[in-house]
Amino acid sequence: MSGRPSAWRLLTQNGVVAFGLALLGVMVLIVLLAPVLPLLDPNVTDVAHRLKPPLYPGHWLGTDQVGRDILSRLIWGTRLSLVVGLTAALVAAAIGSAIGLSSAFYGGLADTLLMRGIDMLMAFPYLLLALAIVAALGPGLFNAMMAIIVVNIPFFARGVRGGTLSVVNADFMAAARLSGLSDWQIIATELFPNVLPGIVIGVSTTVGWMILETAGLSFLGLGAQPPQADLGGMLGEGRNLIQVAPHVATIPGIVILLLAVGINLVGDGLRDVLDPKLKSGGLARTHARTAAASSEARRAGLQPAGDAARQPLAVRGLHTQFTVGRNVYKAVGGVSFTVKPGEAVGLVGESGSGKTVTALSIAGLVATPPGKITRGEILHHGEDLVDVPMQRLQAVRGGTIAYVFQDPLTTLNPLIPVGEQVAETIRRHQNLPRAEAWRKAVALLESVRLPDAANRARSYPHEFSGGQRQRIGIAMALANNPEVIVADEPTTALDVTTQAQVLALLNDLRRERNAALVFISHDVGVIAELCDTVHVMYGGKVVESGPVAAVLQTPAHPYTQRLLACVPVLGNPERKIEPIPGLPPATNALPEGCAFAPRCHLAEARCSAAEIELAPVSADHFARCVRVAA
Amino acid sequence: MLNSYILRRLLLIVPVLFGVTVIVFLVISLVPGDPAKAILGTFATPDAVAQVRHDLGLDESLPVQYGIWLVNLLQGDFGRSYILHKPVIVEIGARLFPTLLLAGVALVLSSVVGILLGIIAAVRQNSWPDKVITVAVLVGISTPSFWLGILLIFWFGVRLAWLPVGGMQEMFGGGGVLDVARHMVLPACALAAVAGAVLVRLTRGAMLEVMRQDYVRTARAKGLPERRVIFVHAFRNALVGIIPVIGLEAGFVLGGAVYIETVFQWPGIGRMLVSAISTRDILLVQGGVLVIAVAYVIINLLADIAQSLLDPRIRAA
Numbered sequence: 011m012s013g014r015p016s017a018w019r020l021l022t023q024n025g026v027v028a029f030g031l032a033l034l035g036v037m038v039l040i041v042l043l044a045p046v047l048p049l050l051d052p053n054v055t056d057v058a059h060r061l062k063p064p065l066y067p068g069h070w071l072g073t074d075q076v077g078r079d080i081l082s083r084l085i086w087g088t089r090l091s092l093v094v095g096l097t098a099a100l101v102a103a104a105i106g107s108a109i110g111l112s113s114a115f116y117g118g119l120a121d122t123l124l125m126r127g128i129d130m131l132m133a134f135p136y137l138l139l140a141l142a143i144v145a146a147l148g149p150g151l152f153n154a155m156m157a158i159i160v161v162n163i164p165f166f167a168r169g170v171r172g173g174t175l176s177v178v179n180a181d182f183m184a185a186a187r188l189s190g191l192s193d194w195q196i197i198a199t200e201l202f203p204n205v206l207p208g209i210v211i212g213v214s215t216t217v218g219w220m221i222l223e224t225a226g227l228s229f230l231g232l233g234a235q236p237p238q239a240d241l242g243g244m245l246g247e248g249r250n251l252i253q254v255a256p257h258v259a260t261i262p263g264i265v266i267l268l269l270a271v272g273i274n275l276v277g278d279g280l281r282d283v284l285d286p287k288l289k290s291g292g293l294a295r296t297h298a299r300t301a302a303a304s305s306e307a308r309r310a311g312l313q314p315a316g317d318a319a320r321q322p323l324a325v326r327g328l329h330t331q332f333t334v335g336r337n338v339y340k341a342v343g344g345v346s347f348t349v350k351p352g353e354a355v356g357l358v359g360e361s362g363s364g365k366t367v368t369a370l371s372i373a374g375l376v377a378t379p380p381g382k383i384t385r386g387e388i389l390h391h392g393e394d395l396v397d398v399p400m401q402r403l404q405a406v407r408g409g410t411i412a413y414v415f416q417d418p419l420t421t422l423n424p425l426i427p428v429g430e431q432v433a434e435t436i437r438r439h440q441n442l443p444r445a446e447a448w449r450k451a452v453a454l455l456e457s458v459r460l461p462d463a464a465n466r467a468r469s470y471p472h473e474f475s476g477g478q479r480q481r482i483g484i485a486m487a488l489a490n491n492p493e494v495i496v497a498d499e500p501t502t503a504l505d506v507t508t509q510a511q512v513l514a515l516l517n518d519l520r521r522e523r524n525a526a527l528v529f530i531s532h533d534v535g536v537i538a539e540l541c542d543t544v545h546v547m548y549g550g551k552v553v554e555s556g557p558v559a560a561v562l563q564t565p566a567h568p569y570t571q572r573l574l575a576c577v578p579v580l581g582n583p584e585r586k587i588e589p590i591p592g593l594p595p596a597t598n599a600l601p602e603g604c605a606f607a608p609r610c611h612l613a614e615a616r617c618s619a620a621e622i623e624l625a626p627v628s629a630d631h632f633a634r635c636v637r638v639a640a
Numbered sequence: 641m642l643n644s645y646i647l648r649r650l651l652l653i654v655p656v657l658f659g660v661t662v663i664v665f666l667v668i669s670l671v672p673g674d675p676a677k678a679i680l681g682t683f684a685t686p687d688a689v690a691q692v693r694h695d696l697g698l699d700e701s702l703p704v705q706y707g708i709w710l711v712n713l714l715q716g717d718f719g720r721s722y723i724l725h726k727p728v729i730v731e732i733g734a735r736l737f738p739t740l741l742l743a744g745v746a747l748v749l750s751s752v753v754g755i756l757l758g759i760i761a762a763v764r765q766n767s768w769p770d771k772v773i774t775v776a777v778l779v780g781i782s783t784p785s786f787w788l789g790i791l792l793i794f795w796f797g798v799r800l801a802w803l804p805v806g807g808m809q810e811m812f813g814g815g816g817v818l819d820v821a822r823h824m825v826l827p828a829c830a831l832a833a834v835a836g837a838v839l840v841r842l843t844r845g846a847m848l849e850v851m852r853q854d855y856v857r858t859a860r861a862k863g864l865p866e867r868r869v870i871f872v873h874a875f876r877n878a879l880v881g882i883i884p885v886i887g888l889e890a891g892f893v894l895g896g897a898v899y900i901e902t903v904f905q906w907p908g909i910g911r912m913l914v915s916a917i918s919t920r921d922i923l924l925v926q927g928g929v930l931v932i933a934v935a936y937v938i939i940n941l942l943a944d945i946a947q948s949l950l951d952p953r954i955r956a957a
């Protein structure tokens with residue numbers, strides 16, 4: 011992308027926001043032109059023609075209770091409401107920002123006092139404080155506006171103070187101070203530009219409220235005083251006529267509604283443009299299972315499963331991709347492997363190689379949107395997990411195929427005691443009464459050597475160390491004696507000593523129970539210790555696979571060779587990782603042929619000419635490289 | 641079971657309440673000219689003015705005035721309404737319950753409906769129910785509640801004549817609970833609409849944020865049924881962020897009650913405030929605002945406590 015598109019373009023690109031802008035634009039234009047439009051005098055009464063309905067000759071929107079032209083009053087009233095609302099928002103923003111900026115900048119006692127004061131103001135329901143102020147000052151549009159301003163100052167002061175505090179300690183502030191700028195210069199040139207987007211968002215979100223609130227005060231008779239009327243005042247006058255002439259109250263209400271809709275739409279758009287972090291949606295993982303193409307499309311070109319259909323797990327020709335905007339990320343591009351009963355299979359590769367997405371695809375746990383399985387199948391004793399009925403998939407998940415995830419702090423639910431988190435998976439699959447499931451959960455926590463398990467089962471995840479949390483994760487995975495455990499980098503988040511202990515525990519327990527293991531790691535050393543078979547992944551494909559001993563001792567693929575060159579001698583804690591030069595490929599722009607070619611010191615023309623197949627190095631050892639195929 | 645978090649939170653309420661009384665007290669000093677004259681109206685005799693000046697301690701310095709006022713407050717003496725010729729506390733006492741009832745019903749209604757719609761919109765993200773809800777929310781937050789109240793009166797009270805539109809005079813006399821409920825349907829809906837729309841939006845965002853967390857994936861990996869994933873694992877976490885906003889919504893609802901009580905002639909504090917402002921009955925305004933502000937502070941206290949009961953990390957902090 012060349013440069014950042016202008017904020018204006020981003021705003022108008024979004025159809026909804028453009029609608030809001032158009033709506034506001036038209037309304038603003040009309041009220042600006044009010045003095046030159048051929049309107050009747052808004053205050054001239056004509057009792058003979060009172061309460062005429064809309065489309066009455068000479069009065070398009072009819073007349074009110076004293077025969078004044080509603081259209082004219084409406085346009086002048088809108089003008090007044092807009093001026094008052096905008097003025098209130100801007101003044102409140104200016105004063106609030108000044109308070110927030112200086113409070114954060116100077117800190118200390120002044121900051122504390124100001125913020126306590128703000129807290130006190132915020133302890134009031136917003137509108138009541140405004141009412142109290144109007145009560146003291148007396149009714150009137152100006153006083154109502156003052157009241158609305160005062161009650162909105164805390165909002166800006168607090169927001170701007172927060173925004174400033176996040177900048178005020180940063181390095182460039184120190185630099186600014188050193189360069190001899192005065193406080194005011196620093197505030198004006200360094201701080202203000204940083205908090206300005208926040209202020210703009212604040213104004214855009216509050217101006218709608220302010221128009222509604224001033225309209226409200228006028229409606230109550232505390233704002234604009236007759237004969238002058240803003241939209242709220244007109245509504246108030248029409249309120250008692252609702253039975254005889256509903257249009258008098260309905261029409262100004264519609265205008266307020268349209269005005270507020272326009273402002274809210276534009277405000278939301280501005281917020282998305284100025285503060286994209288807040289934009290929700292994205293990878294929301296709202297679907298219960300990964301979306302998949304139709305089974306015909308997925309199975310096209312697959313060989314018959316044969317022996318693989320009898321195994322606990324056979325991943326066959328799996329393609330999983332993510333669609334984000336116009337980009338399609340082919341995270342997994344045709345991965346096949348089989349897991350035999352009790353076998354330990356390793357998937358190894360750098361981050362972005364597709365190993366985690368492969369692992370998550372097995373039980374349909376890849377986030378959808380945006381993930382989708384486009385080709386291939388996942389056989390579990392011959393049953394294709396990609397399109398089994400949801401209930402069957404849920405019986406498999408945590409039942410015969412269980413997961414241990416990477417970071418146990420984020421993968422355990424922070425609000426539920428750990429014992430309950432283990433017990434609920436037992437109850438789900440074994441249909442046991444609560445007490446029985448709890449006893450089993452505690453026994454499991456004991457078996458993963460969690461100290462004082464009976465009591466600690468009632469504690470919450472944040473009360474455990476990282477290693478303990480991962481033991482809990484393992485207990486959860488073992489809860490229903492699964493046939494296959496999928497462990498996705500289960501120890502990456504832990505320190506080296508804890509890593510070794512947790513891995514040994516996982517391996518011991520799964521051997522005791524004769525569970526197969528799919529172990530995902532970037533660490534070849536760990537794979538060497540744990541696994542029987544290994545599949546090396548790169549750019550979404552398996553580039554080399556075979557028995558661990560064969561692959562690691564006589565690597566055939568240049569990538570595996572480089573990967574092994576990074577591995578320190580076993581038992582040497584001073585791991586010196588020498589990364590392979592270059593970056594793993596972006597899966598939305600995979601090169602033709604060998605994805606490793608740009609980083610491969612042996613690359614030649616034919617490497618990038620066409621798709622390269624896995625070719626046998628020996629009977630059970632394969633590699634995807636032209637030098638092997640030759 | 642009082643844990644230390646709740647104790648600390650209870651202690652924190654003292655300075656907040658102190659601040660609230662200071663601000664309510666200071667409002668009277670905003671009154672231009674002589675507050676005693678303002679309180680009594682233009683035609684007050686000099687004797688009466690002197691009496692009021694003495695009652696309010698207006699001849700003393702500001703801090704002393706505050707002290708006298710606070711001591712009186714604590715004894716239940718909110719001053720006298722010179723317009724209604726009765727103590728402020730009596731008038732407020734009669735009107736507090738209807739307001740709290742109306743606001744409470746509206747708050748519960750807006751929370752329940754708002755949260756449910758928010759969950760549906762999040763779980764069915766980008767589907768047509770989500771889009772319909774999103775448009776409804778936009779209209780909801782853009783609609784002035786007093787106008788909505790008028791429209792409800794027009795359609796359901798006048799045109800269809802299904803429900804009474806006002807005239808709720810005596811909460812405890814006559815019609816009983818059913819009568820009160822019938823009178824409350826329309827005002828409660830009008831009052832709940834805006835707050836509900838805000839909560840739909842918030843809940844949708846919070847649910848989408850929570851649904852992408854790793855523990856939701858864990859819950860699915862355990863084979864839990866989707867209903868349990870959404871309500872036990874995702875929603876409970878989303879609720880931690882929603883509860884404080886419900887506390888803030890209480891402010892919107894208590895404030896909005898001023899409009900709705902006026903539109904529906906509901907015998908509460910809100911309508912009392914509006915007429916007290918137009919008659920310049922400043923002590924009555926002061927008392928009404930104070931009572932509602934205290935109610936708001938207490939609701940927020942309850943929200944914080946509820947949040948801490950839900951989230952063990954807050955209790956520990």
Ligand code: SF4
Pocket residue numbers: 567568569604605606607608610611612613614617622634635636637
């Ligand atoms: S195919 Fe070519 S580029 Fe790829 S690994 Fe083999 S030699 Fe290197």
